Amino acid sequence: xxxKIEGMGCMHCVAKVTKAMEALGANVIKCEIGxxxxxxxxxxxxxxxxxxxxxxxxxxxx
Numbered sequence: 001x002x003x004k005i006e007g008m009g010c011m012h013c014v015a016k017v018t019k020a021m022e023a024l025g026a027n028v029i030k031c032e033i034g035x036x037x038x039x040x041x042x043x044x045x046x047x048x049x050x051x052x053x054x055x056x057x058x059x060x061x062x
Contacts, residue, residue, distance in 0.1 A: 003036045003047065007056040020050040 008014060010033070018031045024046055026038040041047060044061045051058040 001038055001042065001047075001061055003038065003051070003061050004059040005034060005036060005051055005056050006059050008033045013056070016054040017051065017056065020054045021047075024050050 005017060008017060014031050014033060014036075017036050018028050021028050021031070021036060021038050021041070024041050026041040026047075029037040029039060031037070038047075044058075047061060048058045
C-alpha cells in the first residue's frame with residue numbers, strides 16, 4: 001500500500017512516519033518525503049491515526 005502524506009519536509013519527518021508504521025506492525029518497503037510504501041497493515045483508519053499521531057496528514061492510501 002502506498003501512502004501519500006502531507007507535511008513531511010525532511011528526513012526527520014520520514015523517520016517519524018517510519019517508526020509510526022513499524023509500531024503498527026507494518027513492513028516499511030520505502031519511505032520518502034511525502035510517500036511511504038508499506039505491507040502487512042490494511043486498516044486505513046489505524047494508519048491515519050498513526051500518521052496524525054506524529055503530526056502529519058494522510059492524503060491517500062492505495
